[in-house]
Amino acid sequence: MKRTMINRMKGAAFLFLLVFGQAYAQTDPLPSWNDGAAKKAIVEFVKTTTTKGSPNFVPPAERIAAFDQDGTLWVEHPVYSQIIYCLDRVGALVKEKPELKDREPFKTVLSGDREAIAKLSMKDLFEIVLATQSGMTVEQFSADVKKWLATAKDPRWKRPYTELTYRPMQEVLKYLRANGYRTYIATGGSTGFVRVYSEQVYGIPPEQVAGTTQPFKYGYDKDRRPILTREPKIALDNLDAGKIENFWLLYGRRPYAAFGNSSSDDQQMLEYVKAGSGARLSVLVMHDDATREYAYGPAQGLPDTKVGTLSQAMYDMAKKQGWTIISMKNDWKSIFSFDK
């Protein structure tokens, strides 16, 4: 053989190894998952809904997957990150409106008494959320959230909150998108808060984030430029059944897959998705790993916490309706992207 011919063959072999070697390395789309029923159910769902000729084939335009955020995509315990943001904002709010200083629940927040703050009711927290997240333009609010996210840190992991996302769920997001699914967030949290980082953190663009939403008011700034200002009201309440009611309101489709963890917020969404025709995937994340994350929820005989609890009734519903249940302890090899 001529020398050039040999070189060409070498080149071809190299290319072969490069292409097939990569393909081989990529055959496991969920490397942070242990083999088990949960991983199997996710992979089989994707295969059966995206393989041409499959009786469960779903046209690309209808491939929609909805993800709860807190407790499903990132850590929600012991307090939702967004609540911490709002508590941190109370100081600035009181500077603008000094009359709030001696009024509850703001007074308690300003006292810095951690135990008293931890005891605030959901109604109190809700009042704080509305008060701290309104009155500014949409751009001012986004800028303030961005600034906070850049410096605030979770006390346990000593990292920005945006790093506390679950690596196995990030793999699911990418795996679904690689198979033509569009991924949405359906959160009880504020839409405007999550949209600030959804693209960077989850690869989910703002128009695919549905959450609890304050209305905007059209007006003008001092230079007569039109502005949208956040109002201290609720336009769409994305808790409980609201999560799936509003998903239809916003997008006019029933998702083919949904992921959640909380009895109070995700039950109806998971039930409604599973009740659709063809192959549907409803997935429940169970927080049962006290060592690597947290363990809570009556379904496992664990403490009932303020946030994201899994009730026995929802666990039974999941079993009965054939939802996929994820045990963080058993199904996930690693929890965070910074895990070794």
Added chain:
Amino acid sequence: MKRTMINRMKGAAFLFLLVFGQAYAQTDPLPSWNDGAAKKAIVEFVKTTTTKGSPNFVPPAERIAAFDQDGTLWVEHPVYSQIIYCLDRVGALVKEKPELKDREPFKTVLSGDREAIAKLSMKDLFEIVLATQSGMTVEQFSADVKKWLATAKDPRWKRPYTELTYRPMQEVLKYLRANGYRTYIATGGSTGFVRVYSEQVYGIPPEQVAGTTQPFKYGYDKDRRPILTREPKIALDNLDAGKIENFWLLYGRRPYAAFGNSSSDDQQMLEYVKAGSGARLSVLVMHDDATREYAYGPAQGLPDTKVGTLSQAMYDMAKKQGWTIISMKNDWKSIFSFDK
């Protein structure tokens, strides 16, 4: 030259002609438009926002264009198609709820007295819309709208309403999409109504249709399957400033281009879009063609009608802020796809 070489060159020439011939045939993306300021503004906007290296370049993820529907994408005169649908549904409604038979405004609708019906107030029509578009599941409502659209015809053109879309605007939708823009509908009409045909008629999927929206109620049918039922309320009012307030609420972005025609519904959206940074396109469709379509609106000294009127104030605003104004009479070679 060897024969094979000549054949190869022939092949190359053929390919060249194929590719460039097609490109040449496609150089006018808006063939139903007369050359003029409006066409030029649209083409220049697309070029400057999609050409790499242009100071006004817009990343693909941010390329969003919003279109009002009635009077902008299809005929709205003399009555919105959706209102005709609701009036047609009053008979079926009264069968379900006989107590409405002797109550206004239902009584007038049932009388069949066209003159009296034409005189119903917006409040009356609104009551009819809510009454006829609620109580059923989302699937039942879609099926009913679909059935109606298949048989109902516009009395002037004797064609289904879905054929009364403007050919020049259909070209704009396709032209924008061919350049990486996602096209949205921002309508004062009901989201659930427009979503039934938006994909087929405009190539716009349901999740990109934002309109006035009734809320849904989660519940169960007789077989204990979860359902969403339309409620006789308003969750999002998409009229006036609501159109742009809700666009932000739903998608979290300011569109780069917006198209509208009505002072009461599109003014704030067009103003807000135009006020954004970089190159922005706000377009106003002027109904000034009594022969081929309709002519109405005080801005042109024409009759002020119930629907979609263009006020003098909005026309002045358009001129002052540099919006693009379309004269249907002068800018459009043809109006409908069925025109010769």
